[in-house]
Amino acid sequence: MPSVFSEFALLLLMSAVAGGVSLLLRQPLLIAYIVIGIVAGPAVFGLVTAHDQIDLLAQVGIAVLLFVVGLKLDLQHIRHIGPVALATGLGQLAFTICFGFGLTLLMGKGAMEAIYIAVALTFSSTIIIVKLLSDKRELDSLHGRIAVGFLIVQDLAVVLAMMVMSALRGGGGGGDADLFEVAASLAGRVGLTIAGLYLLMRYLLPRLVSMMARSQELLLIFAIAWGTSLAALGEWAGFSKEAGAFLAGFSLASTVYRDAINARLTGIRDFLLLFFFIDLGAKLDFSTLGSEIWPAAVLSLFVLIGNPLIVMAIMGYMGYRKRTGFLAGLTVAQISEFSIIFVAMGISLGHVGTEVLGLTTLVGLVTIALSTYMILYSHPLYERLAPWLKPFERQRPFRELAVAVERHDLARADVIVIGLGRYGSRLALGLKEAGLAVLGVDFDPETARALRRQRLPVRYGTASTPPSSTACRSPRPPGW
Template sequence: MLEIVSVSVFYEVAALLVLAAAVGLVGVLLRQPLIVSFIAVGILAGPSLLDIARSDAQINLLAELGIAVLLFLVGLKLDVKLVRTLGPVALTTGLGQVAFTSIIGFMLGLALGLDMVTSLYVAVALTFSSTIIIVKLLSDKREIDSLHGRVALGFLIVQDLVVVLAMLVMSGIGAGAQSEGSALADIALVFGYGLLMLLAVAVFIRFIADRLVERLARAPELLMCFAIGWAALLAATGDYLGFSKELGGLLAGVSLASTQFREAMAARLAPLRDFLLLFFFIALGASLDLSLLGQQIPAALTLSLFVLIGNPLIVLVIMGAMGYRKRTGFLAGLTVAQISEFSLIFAAVGVSLGHIGAETLGLVTLVGLITISLSTYMITYSHHLYAWLEPFLGPFERRNTSREVVGQSDHVEKRYDIILFGLGRYGSAITERLLQHDCSVLGVDFNPAVVREWQQEGLDIAYGDATDPELVASLPLAGVKWVVSGIPEHQTGVTHEDARLALVDALRSAGFTGRVAIAAHRGSDADRFAAGGADLILQPFRDAADQAAQLLLSDEAKGLSSREGDRAEAG
């Protein structure tokens, strides 16, 4: 059977897809994250076991396209004004995490009996976190637009820049003939190229993007082809100029984020992104050489614990010192609780240069396998983890959390008839109609861009997450008649945690005695929400259909009455 698979690349890809579907189904039945299942597919298909994944060039090509599309979609939803606001915390947290992780990792390496050069390599490898895995998880949880998601994306970009510098230094060492001045010149050249690319993207946004996309949108298929090509082009340009494909793909998305068709592009490209990223995780799993693990288990467990616990603590401390709440720092910190695929590449380069041995590559590989797998669960269960650990996190939050005050203090003394969570299309429509009927409404959303937009309209809105009990308890609940959840339905992998039911629990815990309404897009959820404490179930599609039917029947009745009257007059 394996001989047949190796005959053709098509047969190989077909076998990988079938294997991924089978393992993914087992993972879903066992309520495991698909990312873990797909990495397991890579390990099964890799050289250590079934040895199916042999066409490295083709698999890596699909994986790289997936990376470009993923970061392109993230860039499509980035708010440039918000990037300016979060820039300082992203830079401080990113550089601080890299510095502290490197120093502590180096000392841990020495304590484990590694020599200085090996300890240095291991320490640097521990600083990199996987942008691809984190962005994928946050996107699946719909938290990429939250404050902690935006902050995490910011310091991951800083990490990517550090990766570029580390690889440049390594390539300079590998060339051997380069002088220190030549290596510094290469680094300066890369930054110069980066500035030129940013300038080119700014010109494209200002003079070309809107007109070009408007013309392409006349043929939706052509618009999608352009979007994929544009993402791949800028990702390839970024790679060619010396910085990563990830940054190039991100810039491609940012360049089209101001166009009116960005939502259409995002909706159509999401399935393609998920399909292509399958090959990234397969390639990652297949690259893990299990034969190198050897006697590295004790050291790998020690370093893994540092990455899983120490890295989030470092981010939590830095963000707390900058005035962010402990919840935001905790959720953002969990995103750095793993090492990256670049960590394996960095260690492999060290082996090729003769600086470290193959056993060190095995150590980094095992740390990667442990931290990527466990951090996937940590990020997926992040809200549960926070609820368990919140009593111990008090020292990491300053009294003045000024960084997260988004107009909330202005609302504490006011009284409202209705508080509405989730200002998407449905929630916004409800709010507008309530305001037309002179109801006092306080909106709550966890997307900082939405909060700013509503504030500019002069409407009362607070930044916050419906699953945050502290936020719910701090709202002016006294006298509120209804709390309405317009939060859309989504699943979050392992936990399938429902933010709407979490909101009901938080309201009851806060002593709220009013009534709660929840929007449900499926009729099957009505009984579940009613049992969970909801007083009213809003079903947008059913309710709209009922109203449409009433309007049609009303018009028909009016038409029939009119025709009957005409006949009577004619008679």
């Protein structure tokens, strides 16, 4: 029997190799880690014996992860979400929870299990999506910005769901008769925590942190100590470790050392989370998992197809074109690492059994792997599916057409500026100020509206779809 140390070395080596393979397949690393967990676990090779050690590292990893989530929670962001992303985000949350809950109940699960699974199905992975969109240079596009907006809504919902479930601990089996009692105890505990945190943040923490920050290494140790301590305290006080760690991060979010702490913690977080995912894979119990295959398949299909349809329906209703709705909808076609963490928390709270975690992990593996390719090949996919997507577009997608109705005298324009990003809009406004007749063209309704307020005529149009005949009536403005 090899020592624990060499077992760890082997696991890390396997993870590095598998990570390299997943990079070639353009898959997120966490897929590789879970697969390594399965391969090294009892299901295949049975290499993993140091369960306690791995489990401890995984738990510290989760605490650090939620600490960073709290640290990065910026109330400024919330104001920037915008009404469209907010409506889409909340609509998707509500729809997915309701449908997911019903679907899971139909498959013969208990109410508490169904709640956990339904909530887990709603989240999509901000880290994975933002990485994919920025690799494709679509973060700044209309669908990219809407997607990032509702991902922020989801991130807030993750935190809220974890807090609520942590507070439900006393409630146990989840009878709805003591709903009032649970709400009151939740309000009481949350109030007490907020008051305590406020006092700490106001009087003690700033001085303590600036003292610690004199040494960068000490700042790192302090941050981890603070995160794990509040996590332990949270567990002791009857919340969960996750909620405690999150609050620890949040209590430091307004200090000037936020970015320094965040930068130092990211590497440690990723390293420790590796063990969470390996642990997850190693604990998948294939003897009971056989019966979860069908539920996993049904729920995966629901996430892969149902979630995008919900977003497309909401966005179509709100007056977006089917293309924008489709591309934004694809970003919710997978569940998140937070879904898995959320269910794992449910187990430690005693709300659900391990088979729910196995089910969620399976759904996570399938949906993350497939939706990665769906997003990578979103444009060819759209071309194929476009004919069937008609129902998801209004007769007049007014939000994206709003700017197209005005008839500008194309013939009289000296300059047509196509694409009104940072450079284009500045250029158009500059040329207009210099006394030229300028016409702008862009497909983003928000941009068009903002520039119109500055009295710049803007036309609606894209370069990726064939232009409408009216837009091309004057191919060559005079003077050119």
